[in-house]
Amino acid sequence: MKHPRTLNFLSLLALLAVGQASATGTPAGTQITNQATVTYRDSDTGTRQGTNSNEVSTLVKQVAGLTITLDGSVAQPGQQQQAVPGGEVVYPYTLTNTGNGTDSFKLNVLTDTSLAGGVSPAAAPVVYADTNGDGILQPGERVSLPVSGSDVLITNVAADSQQRFFVVYQVPITALSTQTISTEPRGTSVFDASKQDGYGGATTENYARTNVVQDAVITSTKQVLSVTRDGLGNLTARYRISVTNSGVRDATGVVVTDDVIGGLSDLPAGSVIDANPATYGSTPAGAAVSIPAPDTIQASLGTLVAGQTAQFDFQVLIPSSAAPTTAANPYTNVADIQFAENRNADLNGDTVPDPVHSNAADISKAPVALLGLGPSGDPNGAADATIETSYTSPEGVSITPGTSTNDDTQLAASVPSGSSVTFTQTLINNGDATDTFNMAAVLAGLPAGSVVQLLRADGTPLADSNGDGIVDSGPLASGQRSTILVKVLFPARDAGGLPVSDPDGGSVVITATSVLENTVSNATTDLIGAVTAPSVAFGDRDPGANGGNPALTPVVNAVPGAVVTFPMEAGNNGGQPDTYNLSGSVTFPTTAGPVTVPVTYYLDSDGDGVLSPAELAAGPVTTTGTLQPGTELKLIASVTVPAGATAGPVSVNQTATSPVTGTTAADTNDVITVKSIYDLSLSTDRSGTTTSPGTALYQHTLANVGNAPLLPGDLAFTATQAGATTGWTNLYSLDGVNFFPTAEGAFADGASRNLLGGDGKLDPNESVPLYVKVNVPSGEPTEALNQSTLSVSITKTDTPAGPSDTVDVLDTVANPARVTDTTRVVGGKLNASKSVVNCGADLLCAAPVSGADAFPNEYLRYTLSARNLSADPLSEVLFKDTVPAYTSLYAVGGPANGYYRIDGGAWIAVSTPLGAPRPAGTLLEFAADTDGVAGITPNDTVLAPGVSLDFTLTVKVN
Structure with a gap:
């Protein structure tokens, strides 16, 4: 960047970050995962069935970048100051890591004597770290930095973070008042040596100039004494400006001017000087203070003799409407000082010497976290006038507003035990910055053994996108909405083995909590009027319970790569023969991010709870087959712990679901404790x-x-x-x-x-x-x-x-x-698969490569494929997918008769351009027009035996 004015003497390095580029996209090491579902109508049972695709993941690779500010050329330096022969000069700078991963940087300082009167410092300039970040070189900061050859090292700077430093040298004792010294710090990334700053050409220059004088020399420092916040979110910042004559003669006509919005300051619009005289003062007393404009204060300090220092205090009021700051872009404030003996060059063209500037004093404004979580389409619940409407859950259960049409609740009047009901919630980020919201659900009043799952809009489990151990919404921009599905699964029998019947029902309270500010949360309530009639039980081996006991909590210790087994039972507790599909998964935290592993089931033919070679050779099963009422099937649940799994306990989530009645039983209490190798x-x-x-x-x-x-x-x-x-x-x-x-x-x-x-x-x-x-x-x-x-x-x-x-x-x-x-x-039935390729910078993906890893700003193309494995046509085939976290959707594709819709909207032909990119969390659905009637109708999509259908979505890594 190029500033229109130059900065003299100490410049708090927060100023140097104004306008900086932030880190390059998604943090290095992030795992971008994607999984989809495909549903269809089963021609044998007439029920809707679904299958999840495999999950694919892409590792985000590191890119480097840096800026050093303030910028300036030899002829137009970014900073200048006066100094007497033998005097010390200090120039502050800010190095910002604009890459997406932690990096170290090499620094060296160049001296340029090409200007008329240009000379070198008395000795090689020294670089010190500004450890407290105040832009003022403190005695304790004169510590040598690590070296690499002829360079000094600034180590381990996090992505989008700054390291402030000083360039310090002494003016030769023999220097003349007609001479100048020009120096420039230059930086190079250790991770990628092609990323530099200060070397000219494609990079900026960072020159500062010292003008040698035999006269008064004014230097100024600025401190933030305090920052307070009132109940409405307004900030009050108290500053102290110190002005020192470090020259050999008196400085006359010394005037301090501070425009907190203009010039080199960038406090937000609406910031004003506190006009109450009781809020400012000066030492020595008697400075003439005026406020020529609401955002400007001026103090006339008169004459400062050689060696004298004067101080001046004042307050600034910053409105609550101001945007929050970031680590790389704080609010900064710089004061200008003019005096009669000023001999700085006129570089800004206003016909007077450029003023001396104080260091830049920066303050931060924390983002305001605010959210709404409510029934479908009404995230703010009773806080606004939105009226909730009824809808039907994926299981076919009618969901209606609660006792009022705007009371932040929704009701499922009656749900069969052994089945499930899925509520749709809408979450909105009402704060002023991007935020992630941790999700939690608490059951109350429901039968023991009831389980709640938090899902994305496409039906796949919520992930822990930020690695804090709690599932979350993923990052949401200010004002962005996200759909959260709350699936409640009910047991078939109670702890005594009796059928569950709960005419009073109960509730699920879902809470979303801001990650930016963990004291900010919002809750909504899903009501279940009654739970009736069980049909299936699924749990750990228990001789006293048909279908096992899901309340048991076995714990198995294992190392990465090991196979863990749990003896399980599935039982028909209904009044008619039934068949149950088996499924399960375990999400392991690993060194590369969360990894979801499927549970594989084998028949325990001898009932001993141990997976024998013969049982393993017989192969896995995905269904119980037909079970008569009151009978059960003994199974072995097998889980392969992924390599790289980190130490700690993880829960095994398992379900048995009837494709005929839709009843479901779940066991989520089994635990695998992983040891790392x-x-x-x-x-x-x-x-x-x-x-x-x-x-x-x-x-x-x-x-x-x-x-x-x-x-x-x-x-x-x-x-x-x-x-x-x-x-x-x-x-x-x-x-x-x-x-x-x-x-x-x-x-x-x-x-x-x-x-x-x-x-x-x-x-x-x-x-x-x-x-x-x-x-x-x-x-x-x-x-x-x-x-x-x-x-x-x-x-x-x-x-x-x-x-x-x-x-x-x-x-x-x-x-x-x-x-x-x-x-x-x-x-028979249907197979769903998912794959990903890396398209580089080409949205059309003409030369794809492996999608195992990618840089920020590269495109990833996901292909979702469904194949009919049965001998009969499958109808109502519907693809569902969600735009992965840390990406934005740029394109969709599919067959000539393919259609897509976004977040449940109107169906659009895939040949129609997407338009504006869509954010992470957007729900996509795909279907094909197979009935000859234009558009998607209830009779679409029919998939003939052996036929596959593919759709694609192309995203860009943020």
Whole structure:
């Protein structure tokens, strides 16, 4: 940036950040995850069914950037001051990390003597850190910084944060009053040496000029004495300006002028000087004080003899309507000082010497956190005039406003036990800054064992987007709304094993709490009038309860990569035969962000609660089959702990759902306690279904969690198959596009195309996706099961640091890392899959690469695919997806007869441009016109047997 005026002497470095670019987008290391759902009408049962796609994730990579301010050239320096021969000069600067990750920076100071009368300092300039950030060099801050060669180092500056520093040197004792000294600090990123500031060309310059005089020398400092906030949010800032004559002669006609809005100050519009004389004063007393304008104060200090200091206090009132500040952009205030002996150059063209400036004193204004959470479409509840309306939940339950049409409640009059009801809530950020809201739900008065789930608008679980251990809304801009689904699942039986019947019902109180200000929250209440008639129970093994006991809380300790099992039971507690679909997931916190792992179920044929080799070989199940009333099925729930899982407890969420009646039972009390280890990891075991002939695609992640790089030749892969193997083949790929018969071939290709990084190695903490494509031959019978296992071991045994070093190979040939893909041949239903590619800077995505990682401002294209695996047409096929956190939606795509709609609005042909980008959290739905009637009708979308349907959405990483 270029300021129209120059800054003399001490300049508080907050000023230097005014107008700075903030950090480059999404923080480095963020995991962007995306998962979708596809629903359809089952032709056998007539009920609506749904399936979640696999979850895909993209790691945001680090980019570097920096600015050093104030800017200025040799001819037009950003700062200037007067000094006598032998005097010390101090120039403050601000270095801002405009990258998206923590970085360190090298600094050096250049002296330029090209101007007439230009000379060098008496000795090389010294750089000191401004540790308290006040722009004033304190005695305790004269501490040497670390060095790297001829440069000093400023280390570990967080993204979008500042480090303020001083350039200090002494004027030669022999300098003449006609001479000047010009210096410039220059900076370079350690993470990316191509990112610089102060080197001219594409970067700015940061020159400051010292004018040598044999006269009065005025210097000024400005302090913030206090900042208070009244009950309405208005700020009162009290400042003290100190003016010192450090020259050899008297300074006459000394006048201090402070325009708190104009010039080099940038307090917000509406800021005014407190005109009450009791709020200001001066030392020595008697300064003539005036307020020529509401935002300007002036003090005439008269004559200051050599060595004399005068002080001047005043207050500024800042309105509550002012926008909040950031770490890189505080509100700053600079005073101007003129005096008769001023010999500064006239660089601003007003025909008088540029004034001396105080340092810039900065203050911060915290953002105001405010939110509304209420029934569907009415986030502010009774606080506004919006009238709530009735709607039908995904389960078909009618939801109506509570006792009043505007009382912040909504009611489901009656819900069958063993089933669920989903309420729709609307959340709005009423604050003045982007905020994230932690979500919590508390049950009251409902049958014991009732469970509440907080979901996104597309039906997938809310994630912990900021890593604080609590699920949340994701970042919402000021004024932005988000839809939260509250799914309440009811048990079939009570603790005594009796059918649940609760005619009085109960409630769920949902609370959203601001992350910016955790004392700010808002709650809304969902009411259930009555809970009736159970039909299914699902829980941990309990001989005294048909269908197990979900209230039991078994805890299993495991290390990353381990397989954990829980003995489970599913029981039919209804009055008619029923079938229950089994599903479960566990969200593990990992070093790369949250990872959701599916629960795989096996029949416990001998009932001993242990998964035997024979039971494992029999393959996983996803349904109980038909259970007669009062009978149960014994199961083993299996969970593979992902590599990189961090230590701590996680809950296992499991459900059994009837596709006929829609009743659901849940167990969320089982706990896996994870211990961390470091290892070469290959994750995770997958299971899927396909037809014969057909193809199943599984995505795994291979990560180097050691501390030494690995070449493709350092890894040995072994592929084996079990179960149905004749004619089954596997292919391998690192990008999901180019496949090879062996994993070694895929890695060699990846190294040649820089998929392993620029040096062709798998570096420490680096991970790559590994795709396994399982090709199923024709003629395989239904329920044929194939288990494809891929093992990887490390063959590297050299000593990278010399003979005295040792190498601990954790993944040997005898104990390799491995994954198993279980593929089952089926005859029906629907398969949903999700993939992602990185389009770089090209919205049209002409040359996509792996979507495993991306830089800010790059495009990601997600492809959502649904395939009919049954022998009959599937109707009413509907895709649902949500724009991932930390991204914005820029484009959608699909077949010629494809349509989409946004947040439940009107259907639009995919050939119609999207228009303005849509923010994270936006709900997208896709469908196809298959009935020949223009647009989407109740008869759309029909998916014929064996046919696939694909839609795409393209987002940009913020």
